[in-house]
Amino acid sequence: MNPSRTVAFHTFGCKVNQYETEELRAQLRLGGFRVVPLGTTADVNVINSCSVTAGADSSCRQLVRKLLREQPASRVVVTGCYAQRAPEELREVSGRVEVFGNREKPFIAIALGVPTACVQEAAKSGVVALAERTRVYLKVQDGCDAHCTYCIIPSVRPERVCRDPEAVLREAEQFLTRGFKEIVLTGVRLGCYQYGPAWDLARLCKALVELPGDFRVRLSSVEVTEISDALVALMQENPKLCPHFHIPMQSGDNDVLKRMGRWYTADQYRARVRDIKSQIPEIALSADVIVGFPGESDKQFENSARLLEEEGFSRLHVFRYSVRPGTPAERLRAHVDPRIKSARARNLVKLDGTLRARYAVGFLNRRLRVLQEAGGIGYTERYVRVRASQALPEGAFQQVRPTRLAADGVLVAESIG
């Protein structure tokens, strides 16, 4: 093993990918690698790819070409969902590209010369080297076997696997010991978390918030039909579980939802959202929405926009539909003109700005608790961004009182202790 070897990482896509990059980073560090920023000439460059859109594939290929060109002596490793879905496309870019699908991720460190003992040691101690200092992702579940017709994930991560709660709790304790103040639970299908008959997501969250210390737990994305009453009740009663649900909607039109292979109607989605809001007033609700799904008419698009506006979401993640080779939606007719897709996306991005501002001003002149992050910005438990008069170190909590909403959508606040 050469202790002076260097490695740089780049991660595309979701929080699960980010977590898995950190796992690999921990293994390589233990194996003697020094981690350097991407762009620095490194012995090895590792790209953890995403394949959720055609844009994600193309961004990955661009980065691969750039690294091959700028670092002719570097090894370029590509893993993740794009590597799993289309390994040949990546190998065609150059024979220098080393491709590892998701199932082969555990072998990357060994292929790079890290002793097996180091890989096992990293697995035992969990992810310990993280890029951010305040917020950390904790993966508890992987894989999805649903049949959303636009989605590539069931073909690249088909097995639903949930982690042992004891291992999750141990890892959370390590994060807290290291000073992290916010743990974000992630999973491809987080709401499906089930370990044995007793451990569902609500029970796991309860065990996590009962760990001692001043910290908070946030959920990443949970499907609307997988938010249990017990989870809502826990969120209502325990302030350590952030009052924030990110609930993928994808469309607010029944016909489009059906063609997407989603298993709920717009009315069911709306009813559950209202029910949650009635139990936890001012809860932050964010949603994913896809525009330009094949056959989506103007009226169907408007149904989505109306539902999002009427239910008072606090932020939106807007995606333009793009064909994923091998998915059932690829064979659907009436693909939407790209210019119409772009116009609809712009429309919803504008709505997102309006909704964020509307939600944030509701907290003006109120006492809020903020966790300081990088760049002088802090976040409340409802994920509202705040710039406080006193910039504390990253990872510190402080009480603030916002006095105005700035043009960049951040609340400007006085620090009050």
Ligand code: SF4
């Ligand atoms: S629920 Fe649907 S969109 Fe989400 S990962 Fe599974 S197949 Fe993809």
